[in-house]
Amino acid sequence: MLRAQMDSSCQALCRSLVSQNENIDISQSVLYTSLMGLLLVADKERELTLGNGQVGLYNTGNTCFLNAIVQCLSHTQGLRDYCLNKTYLQNTCSSRVPELMNEFTKVLEGLWCTDEGKRSVNPDRFYRVFKEALPYFSGYSQQDAHEFLRFLLDRLHTEINRRHPHHTAATPEPSYTRLRISEEAAAMWKRYVDKDDSIIVDLFSGQLRSSLHCSVCSHFSNTFDVFCDLSLPIPKTSDSRTGVTLGECLDLFSHEEKLSKENSPMCETCNRCTETTKSLTIQRFPKILVIHLKRFTALRYSIRKSTVPVSFPLTDLDLGPFGPSDCGAVLYDLYALCDHTGTVSMGHYTAVCQDQDGWCCYNDSCVTQISADQLQSNQAYLLFYRLKNNTASRK
Numbered sequence: 001m002l003r004a005q006m007d008s009s010c011q012a013l014c015r016s017l018v019s020q021n022e023n024i025d026i027s028q029s030v031l032y033t034s035l036m037g038l039l040l041v042a043d044k045e046r047e048l049t050l051g052n053g054q055v056g057l058y059n060t061g062n063t064c065f066l067n068a069i070v071q072c073l074s075h076t077q078g079l080r081d082y083c084l085n086k087t088y089l090q091n092t093c094s095s096r097v098p099e100l101m102n103e104f105t106k107v108l109e110g111l112w113c114t115d116e117g118k119r120s121v122n123p124d125r126f127y128r129v130f131k132e133a134l135p136y137f138s139g140y141s142q143q144d145a146h147e148f149l150r151f152l153l154d155r156l157h158t159e160i161n162r163r164h165p166h167h168t169a170a171t172p173e174p175s176y177t178r179l180r181i182s183e184e185a186a187a188m189w190k191r192y193v194d195k196d197d198s199i200i201v202d203l204f205s206g207q208l209r210s211s212l213h214c215s216v217c218s219h220f221s222n223t224f225d226v227f228c229d230l231s232l233p234i235p236k237t238s239d240s241r242t243g244v245t246l247g248e249c250l251d252l253f254s255h256e257e258k259l260s261k262e263n264s265p266m267c268e269t270c271n272r273c274t275e276t277t278k279s280l281t282i283q284r285f286p287k288i289l290v291i292h293l294k295r296f297t298a299l300r301y302s303i304r305k306s307t308v309p310v311s312f313p314l315t316d317l318d319l320g321p322f323g324p325s326d327c328g329a330v331l332y333d334l335y336a337l338c339d340h341t342g343t344v345s346m347g348h349y350t351a352v353c354q355d356q357d358g359w360c361c362y363n364d365s366c367v368t369q370i371s372a373d374q375l376q377s378n379q380a381y382l383l384f385y386r387l388k389n390n391t392a393s394r395k
């Protein structure tokens with residue numbers, strides 16, 4: 001609250017209190033001072049006082065995948081502050097109690113409490129509420145951290161959506177023919193946020209453009225999809241020990257793909273399925289970019305894990321080349337990652353997160369400081385990047 005605003009509302013309140021209770025022996029100025037003091041204290045409390053966040057999470061039975069993701073989200077500053085400030089209580093449109101959000105916030109309060117003796121938090125209640133909401137995650141078998149991240153963010157979003165659940169988008173479907181790509185993309189984005197709008201969308205949502213090019217008539221068409229993370233394929237290497245770079249994964253993700261007639265959608269101009277090329281670009285960059293490295297491939301009867309090392313930049317990951325042609329450099333810095341060690345059936349998840357002092361490894365209840373050169377491995381599974389402030393966020 002602005003000081004001036006506070007001042008004038010405080011004066012008004014004092015006037016009305018004093019005029020309504022003329023028999024009370026209290027001067028307007030004394031009342032003013034006390035009220036103003038109270039308001040200032042309340043305002044100050046909103047500036048969070050936090051511990052260093054180096055607090056672990058107990059493993060309550062195969063919950064390492066949950067713990068690793070919670071640590072990564074706990075170090076996503078925009079989300080953490082939104083929760084700890086309880087901003088969502090004023091923001092939500094739903095009349096239902098945001099049960100999962102409340103429990104998630106309690107875990108964060110434990111992780112960021114200023115009590116220096118605090119080593120670990122028990123997240124059991126939060127996980128129970130989560131599993132009640134999503135019975136799919138019940139049972140204590142090894143689960144996928146990426147899937148959990150998606151379900152968790154989706155569920156939190158539903159609880160704190162600023163749009164009414166039954167709100168129907170007023171924006172009509174844009175007529176594509178005469179719009180420029182950027183206008184078409186902006187119209188599709190507006191349609192999306194007319195229904196789905198929350199801190200989760202503010203932070204994690206971006207927009208992908210998929211362009212199709214007909215090889216017969218050269219007709220171009222675009223479709224736009226919202227994404228909350230990018231799932232990148234890992235290129236094959238002749239020697240799996242040499243490894244690949246994140247840039248090579250991004251290249252493979254966005255490279256032009258030839259679709260046969262059988263796999264192509266119908267060309268609007270030819271009115272039949274034709275050979276088509278398809279390519280993906282990032283139309284709208286999210287503030288928080290989560291990259292999922294596709295280490296797990298489903299085979300017929302089993303799941304295979306790739307242990308190819310993927311090297312990634314800690315700072316200045318440039319996604320500009322994968323965006324619209326005129327977008328320039330779009331730089332991201334790493335602030336958290338989730339590793340998967342072991343095999344498909346006997347695996348373990350840990351998180352590595354950055355704080356003021358450097359990097360810490362979060363292995364359930366055990367938190368240890370590590371150096372930046374220990375981050376690269378053949379186990380990196382999810383990478384959390386934040387858009388640099390000096391890069392303008394693009395519409």
Ligand SMILES: [Zn+2]
Pocket residue numbers: 214215216217218219267268269270271274
């Ligand atoms: Zn065509």
